[in-house]
Amino acid sequence: MEKEPTLIEQKFEDAVKNFRQEMEKGKESMQYVLCKL
Numbered sequence: 001m002e003k004e005p006t007l008i009e010q011k012f013e014d015a016v017k018n019f020r021q022e023m024e025k026g027k028e029s030m031q032y033v034l035c036k037l
Helices: 006-023 028-036
Strands: none
Touching: 006 028
């Protein structure tokens, strides 16, 4: 029984994708992300 992902879950997945993209850019971007948290 699978339920459709909620809006919150979709936003979380987008945030994770964006976070991983920032990690791939390097330490400078990583520090920028951590400052934003």
